[in-house]
Amino acid sequence: MRGDPLAGLLEGPRARGALMIRACFDPPWSVRVEDRAPLTVMLMVRGEGWVVPDDGERIRLAAGDLAIARGPDSYTCADAPGTPPQALILPGGQCAYPDGRLLNGSMDLGVRAWGDRLDGSTVVLIGTYLMQGEISGRLLDALPPLLSLGAEEWPCPLTPILMEEIARDEPGQEVVLDRLLDLLVIAALRAWFSRPEAAAPAWYRALADPVVGRVLRLVQDDPAHPWTVASLATKAGVSRAALARRFTDLVGEPPMTHLTGWRLALAADHLRTTEDTIGAIARQVGYGSAFALSSAFKRVYGVSPQEYRVGVGSGMGVGVG
Structure with a gap:
């Protein structure tokens, strides 16, 4: 990595047992995320939705768009900004109703799938780094709380591979998904840092x-x-x-x-x-x-x-x- 500061910055992601799921919904849908995870990637595969942070500008995602949220701030993912949350995502991947009652698997749809139905009109691939030690602090410091990349500026070549792998139930799947998540984050951030408006760190x-x-x-x-x-x-x-x-x-x-x-x-x-x-x-x-x-x-x-x-x-x- 000598002479390549971007490589030095992006070398950090090392997912280990990351939470990776397909979220499948029909409108209206809304999920409040309060898991305090250091980094979460949301890749819209089908349909559209919004990411609404507690502070800052909300982001609309269409099919092929990607968003990255930096913890520990909370945010809401929904079909529309005003849709009230139907579920809460808490630390450790725990899920609950808005009143605090645990969902107890009632929205599980099989292997790494969650939501209303597998063929829902909206499908989002979500990858979450669960521990702060898995991401370089220099990388986290370089990122805004929420960023996005449109499909027209960054067509993601990993989407079909992720969709195929996340549905498998085979030995070694977790390690493969961890590495695919790392590749997805590095590729996305490389594209984002290349944009003139990206707020790269002072150094x-x-x-x-x-x-x-x-x-x-x-x-x-x-x-x-x-x-x-x-x-x-x-x-x-x-x-x-x-x-x-x-x-x-x-x-x-x-x-x-x-x-x-x-x-x-x-x-x-x-x-x-x-x-x-x-x-x-x-x-x-x-x-x-x-x-x-x-x-x-x-x-x-x-x-x-x-x-x-x-x-x-x-x-x-x-x-x-």
Whole structure:
């Protein structure tokens, strides 16, 4: 991923046992989502509907359109903005009536299908990352609470594959769907970030600057190097003061603060995806010892690296990485 900041940003999604269903409805229909999931993808396969956030602009989805909602904010999916909710989606994939009574499977339609009837006039594929540790915190920070892509600007090649796979009941289906969900999210966000109006993060926009962009790439490509403001300024061909001022203006934080955040984000990813020791991870991300990494990590994440690893492994979703 050297020199490819978008790849570095999108490398994060790693679904594990994600919730993925076909929602099948006939109008009028409305579902209130209060599951606080970090990221949910909604792909309209047939019919049309609306995604109505508690705050912000509502989005209409036609067949082929896609929406991505970033938690923990709640929102409503419905055939029309004014349709009252008929069901609630709660944390852990639990479903209830609006009065709080559990649905107890009354809307289940078979393998990973839910709603009124399988041949309903509206079909939505929904994929939900259940734990915050499955998504890079840098990715989540880069996204608005709700975004959408129209079918005319991004025809999704994965729709027929997802529709076929989600109806299977075979060994390994969950892993296949997890990987397909990751591919769907990465492809969609790559298309979204390429749009001029996409609100990419400040550090991403700053990559276009000839000075700050070079420094950002140096830090991203070799985080373990013992960088200082002076050494980065030398590489960029400017003075320390000029770099510090320009970097802070464009990125929103000083160079060393950004470097620390990047190193700790990488450490969190290593804790989540490898069995490397804390000392080995420390060396990979630029800390001289396990103690140095642990001190910095706890200061930012509120838990030690070991507590973070245990929490993510147990499904508690500790930290954001």
